[in-house]
Amino acid sequence: MLKALVTDVDGTITDRRRRINTPAVEAVRTLIDAGVEVVFASGNTVCFMDGLCKMVGTDGTIIGENGGVYRRGFSGTLRVPGDKKACLAAFEVLNDYFAGKGVELELFGEQYRFADVAFARNIDPDEARAVIRDHDLSVRVLDTGFAIHLQTPGVSKGAALTALAREMGVSTDDMMAVGDSENDIEMLEAAGIGVAVRNAPPAVQAAADRVTEGAYGDGFVEAVKKYYPYLFSR
Structure with a gap:
């Protein structure tokens, strides 16, 4: 059962x-x-x-x-088990990249989060993944359909x-x-x-x-x- x-x-x-x-x-x-x-x-x-x-x-x-x-x-x-510091560092890289394209990333409830980073779905998550790969960051990008999240491997x-x-x-x-x-x-x-x-x-x-x-x-x-x-x- x-x-x-x-x-x-x-x-x-x-x-x-x-x-x-x-x-x-x-x-x-x-x-x-x-x-x-x-x-x-x-x-x-x-x-x-x-x-x-x-x-x-x-x-x-x-x-x-x-x-x-x-x-x-x-x-x-x-x-x-998550590492918020690593996720925040990756977010700053993404924020700088998309700011250069005239897009502002809006964080969701950062002060209430212990492990990951979440922000509004106003960018292409695949483009975000490419930026993360280009910078060799140990963070993955998740698209939940309601927000985009950054979290550490594992x-x-x-x-x-x-x-x-x-x-x-x-x-x-x-x-x-x-x-x-x-x-x-x-x-x-x-x-x-x-x-x-x-x-x-x-x-x-x-x-x-x-x-x-x-x-x-x-x-x-x-x-x-x-x-x-x-x-x-x-």
């Missing part, structure tokens, strides 16, 4: 306008009440994740900043899921992961069962064991009911 579920937030338990899908919240609560651990995994900050966990009703176990941070429960120690939602599973005392084989974006690929591959919702791009769908018929939060609910049917057949 699957003992834990790890799910992305934006684009996975929301609609296309980033509004929380209320049936998805109900499904999460059904899992929690049945003793299944639910982990939110996002590119968002810890403070954002804490608010979400409290409002939905999870125990506060999170993966944030695309795996740059993770924590077991609200009272657990915040682990920070950091991912998948690596955080694996480390968090050890703290939870759960095998990754007994975990299910659901996501929709390129920052979810490693997570889908690390979990025993990886599910992509229908709105996920082809590369994400290819990494998944299953792709839902429904998109966004409706796809999430479909996946939960598929793999935990005994909780929804009453």
Whole structure:
């Protein structure tokens, strides 16, 4: 039996306008009440994740900043495998480069981030990747569809899921992961069962064991009911 579920937030338990899908919240609560651990995994900050966990009703176990941070429960120690200094240095290189082209990069919540750097999607991420390569910087560029992130190698939602599973005392084989974006690929591959919702791009769908018929939060609910049917057949 699957003992834990790890799910992305934006684009996975929301609609296309980033509004929380209320049936998805109900499904999460059904899992929690049945003793299944639910982990939110996002590119968002810890403070954002804490608010979400409290409002939905999870125990506060999170993966944030695309795996740059993770924590077991609200009272657990915040682990920070990411290197924010390296990401900030790379951001300055990108900022100088795009400023020369008349484009200003807008940081998102830098003061609330422990591990990665996020900024607005007003540039081509492939061009940013080329600049990073040209400067031989040990940082990767992630496009989540909502922001562009910089993170250090080895950091991912998948690596955080694996480390968090050890703290939870759960095998990754007994975990299910659901996501929709390129920052979810490693997570889908690390979990025993990886599910992509229908709105996920082809590369994400290819990494998944299953792709839902429904998109966004409706796809999430479909996946939960598929793999935990005994909780929804009453």
